[in-house]
Amino acid sequence: MVFVSILSLFALGLVASIILAVASHVFYVKEDPRVEAVMEALPGANCGGCGFAGCEGYANAVVNDPAIPANKCCAGGADVSIAVGELTGKTVAEAEPLYALRRCAKRDGNVALRYNYQGMPSCAAAALLRGGTEVCAHSCLGFGDCVQVCPFGAMEIHDGMVHVNRNKCTGCGTCVSACPRGILELTPQRARVAVYCNTRDKLRAVSDVCGVGCIKCTKCVKTCPAKAISLKDNRITIDPGLCLSFGPSCEEACAKGCPRGILRYANVRPTAPADATVTTAEQQPQTQA
Amino acid sequence: MDIFGIFVSAIFVNNIVLAQYLGNCPYLGCSKEKGVALGMGGAVIFVTLLATLFTWLMQKFVLDPYGLGYLQTIIFIVVIAALVQFVEMFLKKAVPPLYAALGIFLPLITTNCAVMGVAILVQREGYDLLEGLVWGLAYGLGFTLALLLMAGIRERLDTCRLPKVMAGTPIALIMAGLMSLAFMGFKGMG
Known part of the structure; x- marks a missing residue:
């Protein structure tokens, strides 16, 4: 009885993990590595001063949308603007402090x-x-x-x-x-x-x-x-x-x-x-x- | 019981939140705004349907034939958790708009008791697959209804002047209790 339950759960876990492992390869979505790089360059205070929902929202937007300027982060100032500009290939007009x-x-x-x-x-x-x-x-x-x-x-x-x-x-x-x-x-x-x-x-x-x-x-x-x-x-x-x-x-x-x-x-x-x-x-x- | 009866009974008479007291965590956590409540409700409908389907098949073709009924709870947990993970990956690849709408809610309901409860109650009631799916859908709809009502009330409460001790969770719990009492009015109809 004990062995049956252990074995059946083990088998179920194995099957599920194999399916998930295969699925993670089959359904792998390539995420833009620049988003992560921009996230690291941003201060991470999630203050929302840029007008987006936290630093992640801005990082996504600035990488994916060419219309979003790189100088929106007012908390980071000029250094961050330049770093974000380099990562996203945008020219930086200095943010008015x-x-x-x-x-x-x-x-x-x-x-x-x-x-x-x-x-x-x-x-x-x-x-x-x-x-x-x-x-x-x-x-x-x-x-x-x-x-x-x-x-x-x-x-x-x-x-x-x-x-x-x-x-x-x-x-x-x-x-x-x-x-x-x-x-x-x-x-x-x-x-x-x-x-x-x-x-x-x-x-x-x-x-x-x-x-x-x-x-x-x-x-x-x-x-x-x-x-x-x-x-x-x-x-x-x-x-x-x-x-x-x-x-x-x-x-x-x-x-x-x-x-x-x-x-x-x-x-x-x-x-x-x-x-x-x-x-x-x-x-x-x-x-x- | 006919399909329509199951449907109405699962939404109103046996409402999963207000009569069965399952899924109270998202009920209080995701009911601050109507938009969030709708997203969460959609995700729960989606997952209860899938979970009912897969756990029903699991029960019928694995647990019952091999006499593993006593492992039902733990096996359902594994099946539902794996299923939700799988669905999340699938949606991210195949239907990005749906993933954007439901994505953040899916991990939240991976091992939610509302989903789990529906899967187990379907077995306890002894429904066939079609009845089970209708029941799962109706429970999801009932959950969405409860969440939406609560979100509407809480949005109104935001503009009221409440005593500091009551603001936030305390008044939400009182509202949940009153709504539950109101839904008790349906008792005896099913």
Whole structure:
């Protein structure tokens, strides 16, 4: 009895393994070895910054589709782009390095608290409760939902606000979707000016709650010689392409003319210390205030 | 029992998930989105049909004649696992679009208890091959139905404001229990 069962299972296993072994030869599908090579060149953080489902999705797409450029990996930067370009035989235009810009300067504007929040330390939860913890409905809540999702440890909470380390930020955009208020915005590292306010309100509605918030006077829209600034979705939006291609000859008229001082210089990227947490452009008005 | 009776009974009265409590792992794991639920359901229908066919033949021509009925469970496991592996390779080569749609689900149900349960229940009920295949197909459809209903509810739940302790798996388990209770209403019809 024991031998019969052992033998019959052995026979079954043998037959099944032979069939599978034969089948794996007969039905062998040649997979492109370049996909694996590209996978190895990519950082493997699966951040999704390229717009594909993880590094494997991008590796498959970049190898098989000639229309997909080799510089989509923002986390890897130029080195990875060049490696992927070599593996796939594509020419590489260097990816514009981006970083997540925090469009809020609530400490400069002394935004008051609406109530004393003692719930879950999460922006998503606080944003649901009567329009958030602060009187401004568009401010940085500072519970760090973005810090938690950042795959590169480039974000920190200081003084109730998130601070982005531009040297560590790769511009993958994971934090952008984590922020319940859409405060973070991907901006080119080279961008010369930026609006440090996210509010969609206007005039008194803004000036009543925040000392520096954008009141939509649209002075910057009118002064910009490159026509790079516009009012979209009730927010001042700067087209970085138009702004950068016009060049510095406008001497940042928009930032100089901003009556609220919220459209500021953003192009002083610290180069030496790798762990500097805040850009100088943001620090200056903070020390004054 | 006529074929139609088997069909209805297997989908509603004896629904594999909600009345037999088999295949709960994919039921909870793959029911977060309707698209995923459909893919998983398709893969289960496909595999239950094939598994029913092969295990029925195995039972009829190997186990019964040689008196190996007591090895049924373990032999069915080996047969189904090998079969799914084989089908996966075959699909990858022969029908790449189908592989792209079902491929990631096939390894998940290699040794799934829903597939295994159908194969064994067919033998227990003593169905012939045609009845067994209809039963296997209907069980797969019932599984897809349960998965799709659950996915629909969970997609709605995503937009609801739930207490933190209930969000995710806890509320899914409660929903599964309520749906199971609802399907108990079919009891006695088969």
